Amino acid sequence: MTMVKDIDVRGMQHCETTALGVLLRHEGLDLSEPMLFGLGSGLSFVYWDSKAMGFPFLGGRVKPFELTRNLAAVLGLQLVVEETASPRKAWQNAAAPIDAGRPVGLQLDSYHLDYFSTKVHFGGHIVAMYGYDEQDAYLVDTDPQGGAVSTSLAGLARARAERGPMTAKHRSFTIAAPSNLTSPRDRIIPAIKTCADAFLNPPIANLGHRGIEKTAKHVPKWLQRSDNPREDLPRAALLMEKAGTGGALFRNLYRDFLAECAESIDSSHLRTGHSLYTEAAALWTQVAALIATAGESGDAKNLVQAGSILHELSRIEHDAMRTLSML
Structure with a gap:
């Protein structure tokens, strides 16, 4: 079993801010969820409807991962993003930071995660991963989804490989905070x-x-x-x-x-x-x-x-x- 040491596995309300909280606390920066959301300029509004959709969608935030990019830019964080079409390379991109002692963020489709209580396709879901063994990956998701959770490696691979609205190609990311971090x-x-x-x-x-x-x-x-x-x-x-x-x-x-x-x-x-x-x-x-x-x-x-x-x-x-x- 490979685990990042001293990880704070607090779940929050929203998936992207939950993952950011895990990654930033590991870098010594502990901000509240509202502060993460606001510094990432996360608030927005979208009314989405098309003939292909069964019913309109109302969204209240910027598109998936934009909040992370905004937050990194505004605080001067080093954000390293990996994307690939290869499932094998995707796993290496996720495992390598954990092997080196750093948690990693993943964008995936929540439908395939074992612990997810409601099975719906949502390709903009984001989790933090902090460990793995031969069967399972150890993740932090939102508080309503259980906070510190695990899912099978096979389910994780399917979730990351899914294609469709709001998905990304096996996206993984790490964040490093410079020693002279902007206040x-x-x-x-x-x-x-x-x-x-x-x-x-x-x-x-x-x-x-x-x-x-x-x-x-x-x-x-x-x-x-x-x-x-x-x-x-x-x-x-x-x-x-x-x-x-x-x-x-x-x-x-x-x-x-x-x-x-x-x-x-x-x-x-x-x-x-x-x-x-x-x-x-x-x-x-x-x-x-x-x-x-x-x-x-x-x-x-x-x-x-x-x-x-x-x-x-x-x-x-x-x-x-x-x-x-x-x-």
Whole structure:
């Protein structure tokens, strides 16, 4: 059995920040999950629908692995990323850092992991690996998935080889922190401004505040959009609240990040942004509940109400990000 020594196997709410936490704590940098999410400029919004999809998807964060790249750039971390089409080379890329005493991050499809409680294909899932033996790999996943877990090497190989939406070619990565690491506190304002700018100026109408506004127009018609609303709508609500989002489609995490920032930076813009995101987070949880109720009851008035709250959310989040962009 090969194990990285002195590993802190704490699971968090979201997969990518959980993996980053494991890798960074091993480098001597212990940041809260909201701080990891915020410094990685992780908050976003996407409304995704196409003819090929059974039902629309609402996303609350930047695309998989972008948060890791953002965080490494903003803190000046050395991020080494390996990708390959070869399963044999992929295993070497994962095992070599562990043999050298360093945990490794992996992007894979959660469907094939033995311990995963809900079997759905999600190719943007990220875990930290800290050990292996002849049968199993030892991983850290989110707290809801069990934190420190293990999966068969065969299942891990299938998860890493899967192709489809959001997958990467056997992606593995390591992080090293330089001895003269930039103070995370000094990078808070640039990270917030990066996030705000992307949210306020989306390149297409599906993203940012425009995406929320677009969702507000489409949600009232969701009973007709689905072949099986009793299943599709509650599932959409569950993804917003429970699927590694920290609740309220990642808005709880960003609210808590802004609160943590306000403890060390005295700024009225920051305090206003925090109070607006506190309001937005509560409203997103309401929207999810209304969508679930609409699916269970078949009553469209819940969706009309969700639509009107989403109009309001587009405005609140636009105001919040405009204020934060002035930091």
